[in-house]
Amino acid sequence: MPTDTQPSPVPQEIADRIGFARLTKRAFDGENLFPLWQSLMTKVDEGAASAGEQLDLALITQLFGHKQAGLSVQTETLAQHRLFRSPCASAPPKMRVLALAADIDMGGNTPIEFLLETSGIELLTLYVVDGVALPDPLPAHDLAIVIASDSDECRAALAAIAARAANWPAPLLNPPHLIGHLDRDKLYRLIGDVDGLDIPATVPVGRDALAAVAAGHATLQNAAGGVAFPIIVRPRGSHAGFGLARIADSVALAAYLDERAEADYFVARYVDYASDDGLFRKYRIVVVDGKPYACHMAIADRWDIWYLNAGMAQSEAKRLEEAAFFHTFDIGFGRRHRTALSGMIEGIGLDYFTIDCAQTPAGDLLVFEIDNTAVVHNMDSPELYPYKPPQMTKIFEAFAAMLERRVASRLQGVA
Structure with a gap:
């Protein structure tokens, strides 16, 4: 043994x-x-x-x-x-x-x-x-x-x-049966009733149905299970923002379809999550063995935000805010959204996963995606981001400690 x-x-x-x-x-x-x-x-x-x-x-x-x-x-x-x-x-x-x-x-x-x-x-x-x-x-x-x-x-x-x-x-x-719950059109059903959480229904819609809406032959509500404009649309199975767009009306939908060839799409209602200063803030949370950890915070003047398009390296003010997010997570963001995070973690059930999310003007936790394959790394410049290496090390050590605990527990059970 x-x-x-x-x-x-x-x-x-x-x-x-x-x-x-x-x-x-x-x-x-x-x-x-x-x-x-x-x-x-x-x-x-x-x-x-x-x-x-x-x-x-x-x-x-x-x-x-x-x-x-x-x-x-x-x-x-x-x-x-x-x-x-x-x-x-x-x-x-x-x-x-x-x-x-x-x-x-x-x-x-x-x-x-x-x-x-x-x-x-x-x-x-x-x-x-x-x-x-x-x-x-x-x-x-x-x-x-x-x-x-x-x-x-x-x-x-x-x-x-x-x-x-x-x-x-x-x-x-x-385990694989829990990973299967992370599908966009399954996830909102799994955790949609968690208090303090806003996760828009993600509805699969075929191209023909969307084309009928764009041509005025059908309503979006009928085609997409009650979802109304404005919407977020993306090709089914896409990741990292590929093909992602905000669509305000049928005219914009027609233009979107003209540029795409995929047969199947996901549609969800658009949520305006801009803060009072007009900027959008998107967070990545890493969950290790049931405990959430801050991973990164991106700040930009656009809703379709990722860390690499947020200009974090060019703004000391943004980096200072991200550093504060790291340092105060347990008593700030994590505590403020404790109910929503706990409900999500229990509902998902995975040992390790990430949450990409934001905070709505009403104070709810807005979930964009929950994933087991998002990149969590320590590659950023320690000179530019001196607050990152300690936080990433904290996550890595928590992950390794979880593995060691599980092995030790198994050995104790067998002994």
Whole structure:
């Protein structure tokens, strides 16, 4: 039986890789990864590349913006090899975690490497590929966590994991049946009645139905289950703001559809969450083992706000406000929305997830998205954001501590 200081033996069929965290950080810092890409491509052409090198090549290709080409390399690699090891900060490792991933683009699995990079916990990633059974026995590990997302591309992987979940040989965190609740059109039904929470109904609507509304042949309320203009619309299955738009009326809807080709969309009512100063504030909260932590705060003069388009690096005033959000979270934002956060956390039930949210003028917590795969990192400049490293370290340590507690609890139960 493994302990927290004596991990189980590692099978030989594990491919080492540079990994998501290190490659993404190098790209984030502005390093030219093209020479590395060329070197890996040469190895592939010569038939000398390891499976880990091929997976790194797939990621670098995606980082260059060539998503489909990178996914093609990844899928070809996973057809031959599915178990990979990320760099570990200590030898021997404290314990071994098995992450269960899907064959999807780089944003479709939890970027768990960032959470464990300095922990001394060894990370193995097993890709669960459609049509290929999970290994039996499974690779030796002390704890497993599902990192595949709720997207359509991950359905088969989640189903395969769910079929083995009842007999999993170690603690299994973020079980697949709970990840499935994060679908946009399911989430509001799950937590919509939580006090202090505003989560607009997200309604799936086909293109033909929206086109009828745009042409004046049908009302939006009839097509979208009672939702009225103004609305937020996005292609079904999209993330990171792809195709997201605020639509005020049927004329704007017609213009939107003219620019898009997708067959299915999500529609939700638009909520104006601007503060008294006219600026919009969007928060990311990380939940680890039932406890919420501040992750970031973006401030901008636009409703469709993300951290990278908010101009935080260019505004000392915005950064000071974000620092205050971090420092006062437990006695400020967290306490103010304690009822809503507690209700959400209980309803979601996952061991680890993130909440993208805002505060409405009425004081409710407005939920945009709850996800298990959002990026939580410590890549930002410590000179520009000196308040971030301590907060990210706090989150990372909480995550590692949760894993260690779960393993210890399992061992005590078996003893």
